[in-house]
Amino acid sequence: MTARQVRFRYLTLLGLRWLPVGLLIPVFVLLALERGLGIAEIGSVVAIQGIVVLLLELPTGGFADAFGRRPVLLVAGLINLIALALFLVADSVLLLGLSYLLQGIYRALESGPLESWFVDQSLAADPDADIEAGLSQGGTVSSLAIAGTALISGGLVWLGPIGLGPLGELSALTVPVLVALVLSLAATVAVALLMTEERPAKGKAAFVTSLRGVPVAVVSALALARRSRVVLALISVEFLWSFGMVTFEQLMPVRLSEVTSMAGELTGPVSSAAWGAAAAGSALIPLLTRKLGARWTGFALRIGQGLAVAGMGLLAGPAGVIGAFLICYTVHGASNPVHAGLLHRQVDGEYRTSLLSLNSMVGQPGFALGSIVLTAVAAQAGTPAAIVTGAVVLAVAAPLYLVKARTGSSGMEFREQPSPGTSLSQAL
CATH class of the missing domain: 1.20.1250.20 (MFS general substrate transporter like domains)
Incomplete structure (x- = not known):
């Protein structure tokens, strides 16, 4: 093909x-x-x-x-x-x-x-x-x-x-x-x-070999995160990003209900429009990366999303909140391919999915922690305060996109993988 x-x-x-x-x-x-x-x-x-x-x-x-x-x-x-x-x-x-x-x-x-x-x-x-x-x-x-x-x-x-x-x-x-x-x-x-x-390998022997390869692939992803500060920075972005996502996935309907009595009727159409905005943002990425480069594009998008989320918490009236929400989703859609592209450039194909899974895995506790912390802030200090707190966390992740590899001009800081005989302690 x-x-x-x-x-x-x-x-x-x-x-x-x-x-x-x-x-x-x-x-x-x-x-x-x-x-x-x-x-x-x-x-x-x-x-x-x-x-x-x-x-x-x-x-x-x-x-x-x-x-x-x-x-x-x-x-x-x-x-x-x-x-x-x-x-x-x-x-x-x-x-x-x-x-x-x-x-x-x-x-x-x-x-x-x-x-x-x-x-x-x-x-x-x-x-x-x-x-x-x-x-x-x-x-x-x-x-x-x-x-x-x-x-x-x-x-x-x-x-x-x-x-x-x-x-x-x-x-x-x-x-x-x-x-x-x-x-x-x-x-x-x-x-x-x-x-x-x-x-090409098939049959029982190939199945056993593949089964033995599972822990090797897992160890390889963990070793890559430990030894590559670029990968560590990228998965740290994922953690902070997931924490901040609570603002527009969980707190947005609450915030909308505070500024309009028609929140129930508006939530569905606004959500659909938000995904359309995310599609538009994603479509703009080739232009942005050609102008700024992937790392600086990621930096700018994290700052932009933080500002948009802050607008959701600070702006008054449904028009302001919905407008900020749509901008947030536009940036959100643009951020995903940039982050994924940077992550893909850090690993060879054999263990690529393991690294993507590691990146996705750290997002789970990030979102859970954000859900606990930000909803508690909302209960004590109000929804706007919780949303602004999440906005700050999103923006704090921005400089992590600028972390560079220690050696090599290709941006690949660590490419070698543990051999099948490598133990977990040796790899980590």
Whole structure:
């Protein structure tokens, strides 16, 4: 395949992966409430997903590097289908918790393999391939996919329940889940058809070798973070970034309700518009990186997002809060491909997914800590104070993008990997 063909397949698979998410975002809490669960119960089961992802993120990244990205994504797709099927009928804390546990396994498995496949295949086809442009387009595609299906989800709910003959009636809030299940099946089939990967070794011996390669891949990612100050700086950005994300993912609806009585009616359309803004921001990245370079672009975006979030907390009236929120999401969409591109440049393909999983893993405790700290600040000092606190944390991460490698002109500070016989203590 040429680099262009690889990019087309990557963008197609990425768009299909995120279409179901847009359908679920507007309804998952409302559907659980409709089925008799309380807010506290919903919060508890949702936390299960984060805990599972935190525990499995790095090991599953090692599985992807050891067994192959395609088979891991296919297994992830099957688990996701089971999770969504459970969610369709979940009417108790136990069933909903099981659905979210499976969702956590799915999220851990699918975090990184497709992106790693795209980078490796692109560089194999053309060593000078512009992977940042592809990642930028990926951010645009995923954001547009979520924005579009979020609107469709609202339309499906508006159409009302549908009859299933002898099976009874499907409630209006359940219809988007059923459509998401169908789209997820299509996405899994697309992975099987479009994602090609050369892994010549097969059979039992190859399976055992791959299994032994999992801890090596995990150790390699940890060793890279320890020995490379560039990688350590980048995953530190991810931690602080995730901490600050609480401001616009959890506190924004609260802040909006403080400045307008129509927060409930506005939240859905504003969220869809925000994902559209994220797509626009992602599309601007090739221009920005050509002008400023990736590191300075990352620096400027972190400062810009901090200022936008501060605006959410300080500006009065719905227009000011919503405007700042949309600017925040524009910067958020632009930041993702820049951060991913910088991270990809620090590692060779064999352990690429493990490093992406390590980066994703540190985001889980970052978001959890932010949720605890910032909601406590909001309770004691008010929502604006909590939002401004998160804005400061976002801006503090900016200088970390300017950290340089100790040696070498390529920017690759540490490229060697532990051999299969390397122990954990030797590698770390």
